[in-house]
Amino acid sequence: MPIEAIAALTAMALVAVASAVIGSLGVRVARSTSDFLVASRTVGPTANAGAISGEYLSAASFLGIAGLILRDGVDALWYPVGFTAGYLALVLFVAAPLRRSGAYTVPDFAESRLRSRTLRKICTVFVAVIGWLYLLPQLQGAGLTLTTVTGLPSWVGMVASAVVVVATVVLGGMRSITFVQAFQYWLKLTAMVVPATIAVIFFVSDERTFNREAPPQFPDRTVVDVRTDVVLRVEESVVVGYNGEDVNWEPGRYDVPAGTSLEFAGGAKVPVVLGAPVQDADWLVPYAGEQEGGLLGTYSLIIALFLGTMGLPHVLVRFYTNPDGRAARRTAVIVLGMLGVFYIAVTLVGALSRLYNPQLLVSGDTDAAVLLLPSAVLGSGWAGALLGALVAAGAWAAFLSTSSGLIVSIAGVLSTDVLRSGKVRDFRLAAVVAGAAPLVLSLTVTRLDFSEAVALVFAVAASTFCPLLVLGIWWRGLTDRGAIAGVLVGGVLSAGAVGVALSGQVPDGTLSVLLYRPALVTVPTAFLVMAVVSTLTRRRQPADTEQVMLRMHAPERLGLSRDRLAERLRSTGL
């Protein structure tokens, strides 16, 4: 095993151990929900903001966004912008009233607002679906990290990472503790800012620029191993060593099957995967690539990211860690600052990868950009190995924090709503189920780009929980029937589109844009169905609607808000 691999594996192991140690030194409690109760009295806004950012920045954010920037350029900025804006929507519309309602999860909110067990069960199902779909790119990201570092096949990486994260949740070594999440945020930030800074220093002393009407060039002689079938576009003729045989590629389209080895001389123009901008100058301008339905797709993406964040199970619950509304608002500003700094570093890494790792544009494996930047910039010496280890540790922290948060959330709803018991044994069983389901999925489906896979999940969350939360909080006319109908219609439509997109059987045209980016249609539909059915079943408005609404909108120091968790803990004797 080469020195880089050993360094990176050691760093990843250290992250896992450090997280477990910090977790066990912190407040020890058995359940994430109780953790939030305890944490609310002990955690300041900065640590709390670190925790929120830590849980929010997933492996998909860490690896995927840089990859999309490398390939699509300015167009890909929408992902980080949408992720931060989604957080803002959560703060403006949902966070404070939901806090005051005393509900800790969406199923809990649904039941307390609309008094319906059926709705609660449906919401539980969607928490699991959203959580599993979100875990999918996380597992694949951890798998890609292990594969890139060690060279093992990707299924080994996915199985290993699933086992590690489920084991840490089950054994309680990585409880969902605020300080662990905060530690992982700072690690992720360091692991992104340091390589970005080093690459910028190299770029400044480099005479190359992006500002030119030409494709990127290979800095040195490069061999590209194509792992999945790709279609490449060549704009200027280039000599390629195709499986060891020199071929001249004239401008045009080339189908390259998986398993092909392509060799390029230093200075050769880089062929680019179909659909991405070829010229550097185009890459710097929005929509210069030949995207189909660019406007439609981007609007749909913005809606999904903007409205989907509030429906993510592991994000919502974090808001309970603030002692009051004022601290919650301060936390929100710090979080946005933290997310902003991180995403700007990611953007830089992605952009500079176009100079230093252009071979990823050929193999289509752009998600590996962050992982490969250190050795591309610093070479294969000890400095490159060290920086590579730092980046691998950051990717691993990103995977661990989001996945364990998700598995705890899913296992929480499964053990309370499906297994109907508060026993720790059942929680552990639920955690195994919560991890096994996405692992099976990740081994069978085709891998999308991480950020695109995550965007699909945001679309499902935006089509189900966003209408439920927004209408539930801001409209007294919502009824249980209306909510059930809206969540089901939005959920089935959006999850159906995701299913088709994941299966890889996507037809061409406008329909394909809407299958990958369903939110533009499914979110308004869900809102509409919810409003219409609620109006038709007006008589089913719960008798205590006024009280619940007031509790959510009156300031909390009036003492009107109640703590559903405290009630439940009392009733179950925990």
Add this chain to the structure above:
Amino acid sequence: MVPGAARSGAGRDDLSTLNERPGESTDKTIYEQVQASPEFADLRSRLRRFVFPMSAAFLVWYLAYVLLASYAPQFMAIKVLGNINVGLIIGLLQFVTTFLITTLYVRYANKHLDPAAERLRERIEGAA
């Protein structure tokens, strides 16, 4: 969170007893009284006056960027400095706006929402 508030279930909260004073009707729950108070109406309208126009404004700003990119690519491609063009600057400005709006919201809440909430609290507690 007030621990005592969690004790009673739905219906009349234990706080409702605080409000019973001579001359005022006691058949209204605390919820109805708060709901009907001008202070609560004031608080809600202050919140809505900020949240809804602001959300509309920044959605328009995001969507306008996409429109510009689609229909005015020459404008977006104008070089400002070296590698940096107008599109890139507006793209990065989206982060700045998001941060700016949150900061504005926090300042607005501290300046306008908290005092309104405080007046509401004084009314409720003063009524006790």
